[in-house]
Amino acid sequence: MSATKSFVTSVTVPKLSDPTLFRQEAFVNNEWISKTETFGVEDPATGKEIGRVPDMDAKETRQAIEVANGAFKTWSKTTGKQRHDLLKKWYDAIMANQEDLATILTWENGKTLAEARGEIAYGASFYEWFAEEAVRMYGTTIPSPMPNQRYLTIKQPVGPVGIILPFNFPTAMLTRKVGAALAAGCTVVIKPGAEVPYSALALCELAKRVGIPAGVVNVVTSLEHVADVGKELCTNPDVKKISFTGSTAVGKLLMSQSSGTMKKISMELGGNAPFIVFDDADLDAAVEGALASKFRGTGQTCVCANRIYVQSGVYDEFAKKLAAKVADFKVGHGFDANTTHGPLINSRAVEKVQRHLDDAVSKGAKVVAGGKALGGNFFEPTVVTGMTNDMAIADEETFGPIAGLFSFDTEEEIIRRANDTPFGLAAYFYSRDVGRVWRVSEQLESGMVGANSGIISSCYAPFGGVKESGLGREGSLHGIDDYVHIKYINMGGL
Ligand SMILES: NC(=O)c1ccc[n+]([C@@H]2O[C@H](COP(=O)([O-])OP(=O)(O)OC[C@H]3O[C@@H](n4cnc5c(N)ncnc54)[C@H](O)[C@@H]3O)[C@@H](O)[C@H]2O)c1
Ligand SMILES: O=CCCC(=O)O
Secondary structure (H helix, E strand, C coil): CCCCCCCCCCCCCCCCCCHHHCCCCEEECCEEECCCCEEEEECCCCCCEEEEEECCCHHHHHHHHHHHHHHHHHHCCCCHHHHHHHHHHHHHHHHHCHHHHHHHHHHHHCCCHHHHHHHHHHHHHHHHHHHHHHCCCCCEEECCCCCCCEEEEEEEECCCEEEECCCCCCCHHHHHHHHHHHHHCCCEEEECCCCCHHHHHHHHHHHHHHCCCCCCEEECCCCCCHHHHHHHHHHCCCCCEEEEECCHHHHHHHHHHHHHHCCEEEEECCCCEEEEECCCCCHHHHHHHHHHHHHHHHHCCCCCEEEEEEEHHHHHHHHHHHHHHHHCCCECCCCCCCCCECCCCCHHHHHHHHHHHHHHHHCCCEEEECCCEEECCEECCEEEEEECCCCHHHHCCCCCCEEEEEEECCHHHHHHHHHCCCEECEEEEECCCHHHHHHHHHHCCCCEEEECCCCCCCCCCCECCEECCEECCECCCCHHHHHEEEEEEEECCC
């Protein structure tokens, strides 16, 4: 239970039209696996237990890997068209059950039902996208310099993939990886975030219904044994790739554990996104962009603005407009239709937000909207002015609803300050000067740039970071590359 009593004490959970989507077992070889050792999953808004799932260990993970390895032998031989058809059916099943899946997502993660519906559609879009990529896994022919030889390449699936997921997008982070893996011909063993296993399990129920063959998709739920489960996935030689989304600290550990078997690696890690507002920006658009980028998921997305830099000429006006909008937000349970922002995931997240706020205020920052913990896992969306580089928010990802506003004077200065971080996931800026738009886009050290845009995520576009924010790209025409090897064939003796 949460340390502090929540100000939301009770709520009516909407009834699922199809209650069989709510599963409380792990999923291996298309079978539901129970275990006497279980862990509880809480509604982060009330602290009440939603249910319990098996606490799987290294041995059970090994069994799931064996199953995935067996299934790989046949799944990898299917045609792109067969994989297309199954992914498309899975996409259709998700969209047909959007409301139930959104209800499960809100219940375990806390985001509002509107956001959860959006995540289900966003998550499903990766299956539609990768269904269409499965039939376009083209190789190449290479003009040969040798008269009696022909050169060509084909793409082949890497093998069974170990997937470890965060709590903040229980559906979309899964589908962004699983869509690419299945399209390429790989099988998967997934460890969902311990706070949010039910979305992953509901997707498995749909996978089984639409005919994804046994062993292609497997889910092991784990809490107490998570380090052992992770180690098994990273060291087992039958797992050929690790795909992780989560914090940079855990990503580095998994990468080092995977080195012994030289696995292919995808890492979608933490960020510290700068959001820059230049004097020449459309200020209202910049305010809307900052609200969307900073407060999506109550500040718990890896691409959330973390450091908001505003040029001195528009600083006061921007701060006033942003604070007025933030003061209108309604914090509450995600199932309440009036709620604009749900709770944080747990008490540790609240403590981090409080620590960042206290640190800023103790060094001279001023709260101009919000600023209070509301009990349980709730924290008011907050705007703080007078931020300086010695404050924790300048260096650390808050992963919560504090918009800290820093002031700057010149373009050269702000590029240097924006890039002065080991992270490089997303970066945003607002300007109406077309020359500046090019210059700044090119100079920001990040995998993704929002130039006059606060929401950048899409299945059509490559998602990923540079520096310590990760390796690889998800979604887009590049997403499947992380799950294939390129094989060169030299045909001689012509
Ligand atoms: N770049 C991206 O695409 C992206 C997307 C979402 C979240 N994130 C990042 O994720 C973080 C928040 O998510 P989180 O709190 O769930 O991250 P986390 O790193 O604490 O946990 C992520 C997953 O790793 C598991 N895990 C923890 N310790 C492990 C170990 N020793 N071995 C194996 N697995 C282990 C957790 O159970 C969870 O499933 C933030 O830093 C955020 O920026 C990045
Ligand atoms: O939290 C990070 C991923 C969110 C997204 O895909 O936009």
